[in-house]
């Protein structure tokens with residue numbers, strides 16, 4: 001029975017690529033023994049090294065085939081009305097199909113079979129939510145990478161996607177555009193939009209309610225971001241044991257602790273670091 005509060009539940013899920021006959025037995029698992037549930041309005045960040053299975057897990061949640069799935073995958077039938085959830089990928093040029101943001105979102109709505117008379121209002125509302133209404137008739141070749149990504153996000157919002165699945169959408173963007181896209185997605189999340197954010201950049205974890213760290217197709221960690229960086233009595237964190245370099249603010253807090261000046265809680269942003277330092281002294 002589906003738990004009303006959960007949008008998605010995966011229980012003991014393992015995944016192989018879809019191949020036929022004997023070959024399939026020999027295929028290695030891309031994911032193994034995954035137990036994950038996700039509530040509406042949550043922001044969950046997937047991290048893990050290249051090839052750890054982040055995109056595969058996102059595809060399972062999004063409902064894409066081309067995989068042999070074992071175990072139980074349940075998606076809220078009320079929210080997941082169409083079979084597949086669109087995924088925004090890292091290449092901004094691959095994210096847009098129309099020649100303008102307007103055309104792009106309208107095409108997305110048409111592809112989803114939305115009644116023609118409803119399309120203009122839905123398209124404009126979605127573009128407004130990501131701040132792209134002011135550029136909605138601008139040619140695609142004159143848009144920045146960040147503006148293309150925001151247009152793709154508007155397309156997902158327009159078709160009432162049950163969640164935003166964003167697979168390394170800031171990977172090709174400059175630092176300013178990264179911050180802008182992250183801020184827009186954070187605004188949407190505050191309005192109740194559920195977010196799966198896939199990244200290799202640990203400084204982006206600050207926005208999450210939860211971090212899900214994958215290692216060789218298995219969930220290694222599923223908790224709050226602060227716990228990912230918390231050091232145990234041996235002085236080691238999950239972050240370090242997975243071979244990641246912690247963001248600068250976390251390293252600063254660790255150095256202060258080494259000097260005998262521990263902060264009350266681990267800061268996730270430069271602002272919270274400054275505040276924690278100010279409160280201590």
Ligand SMILES: Nc1ncnc2c1ncn2[C@@H]1O[C@H](COP(=O)(O)OP(=O)(O)OP(=O)(O)O)[C@@H](O)[C@H]1O
Pocket residue numbers: 017018030048049050051052053054055056057
């Ligand atoms: N269709 C497929 N057939 C065979 N192997 C596949 C297929 N799809 C993915 N893989 C393999 O599955 C593993 C997990 O891939 P996945 O793209 O999910 O990882 P990821 O954590 O998103 O990696 P990255 O950070 O590089 O995007 C990789 O080793 C990949 O090569």
